[in-house]
Amino acid sequence: MRYRDLDHLIKEARGALRAGPLALVLVEDDVEVATTLRHHQQAGFTSVVALMPPSFDLPRDLQETVLRVDYDSSHEEALQRAVNRVIPAVAGQWVYYCYNAEYLFHPFCETRNIVELLAFHSEERRDALLAYVIDLYALDLDANPQAVSLDDAHLDRSGYYALARSDPAKNGHPKERQLDFFGGLRWRFEEHVPAESRKIDRIPLFRAKPGLLLRPDHTFNDEEYNTYACPWHHNITAAVCSFRTAKALKSNPGSRDEIPSFHWHNSEPFEWHSRQLLDLGLMEPGQWF
Template identity: 70%
Template sequence: MIYPSLDAFVKTGAKHLAKGPIAMVMVEDDVEVATTLRHHLQAGFATVLAFMPPDFTLPRDLEIDAIRITYDVTVEGAVQKAVNRINDAAIGQWLYYCYNAEYLFYPFCETRSVGEMLAFHSEERRAAMLTYVIDLYADDLDACPDAVSLDHAHLDRSGYYALARKDPATGHPRERQLDFFGGLRWRYEEHVPPARRKIDRIALFRAAPRLRLLDDHTFNDQEYNTFTCPWHHNITSAIASFRTAKALKRNPGSTFDIPTFKWHNSAPFEWHSRQLLDLGLMEPGQWF
């Protein structure tokens, strides 16, 4: 189904928000759009919304299975606006957002649905889940000049770290909040603005009144920005993403400085949650 605008969807598409969890895929370009949508449909999202330009095409099955909303996500602030509008229209539902060429992984995702995971997370009285955005990149940039290859994807197996997140009003660290860094944004930080170097994103969250996504991928409710509850560790998840690699190779200021993304800490991406768990890039918490 196709809606001509976000306004049209909010006014007439309420039936698609009646059951969660709901995925929102922000389509910036035409790279791996179909695989992104299929990945999240297979993960068990009840509804997958594709925010995308009108001139992009989708395979016939996805025109049926995904809900297409004509929208320009490249405009400044457009992603936050879309997420916040869907939040207001789907109070109480679990929502998720990502970009094309990004793929959600969570503990045991090969055998359990995202709905099962979020049901357990809800039982632990959590309304949001931290996701680490793990950079993927093609191993051969001559063969894949846009740095995207599903068959030959690599990731960094080390080089990740966290710093205390300070409250700008007091200068003191915020409780149970950290800023996470690593991957290509860390290795090529001279080409990445400081405000865009973090790899943490609160990509899974329960819609709530007056909740607002901010431009740094955090929310105006500080509890939503925590990585764990006060009494024990919670589930975290990961988004395997080609987005940074694409940007670094498309940017004229960085593309010629990067003949390859591979280094001594590169490893083939196995497309399996076990690898991410073993590398410490997500954790199951109390969920077994």
């Protein structure tokens, strides 16, 4: 189904939006749009919404199974605005958001789908799930000038770290159970990345509720949503494996000619499997054995 804008979607597709976990995908360009949408369909989301420019096309199977919304994705806060517009319409429902060429992985996702994950997470009295955005990149930039290749995808196996997240309301003291995470291409090429865009933590999965707002830094106005664990034990975390930073670095005039390759001694092929991400410590199963 195709909708002329978000208001049209919310009015006409209320049943589909509230039927189960909802995925919102903001399409910024025409890179790996179909694979992104299919990946999240296969992950178990009940409805997948594609927010995309009217000029873009979709394969026939996705035209019939994806909720497509004509949307201007060029605005700097396009995703934030879309998420905050949808939240009041789906209060009580779990929502996921990402960009095209980003792929969600969670512990044991090969055998346990997103509905099972969120059922368990809800039983742990959690309303949000932390993820790390893990940069993917192609090694052969001559063959893949946009740095995107599913077959040649690589990631950094180390170089990740966390810093305490200060609370301005408490004279800069650290916030409870909150950290700022860094690493990947945003760390290795930080001279080309604005300081406010260097974090790799994101809260991409959350339960919508009245008054909840997504902020520009991918955190919410409810501080408990921004925590990495509950007070009594560790919780599940996930990984959003993303070509977005690599694409940006190779398309930005200020950086593309400065980066002949993304390869370094800690690059390794991405196996497209949750076990690799768990072994590298890039997500946490918590109590979900």
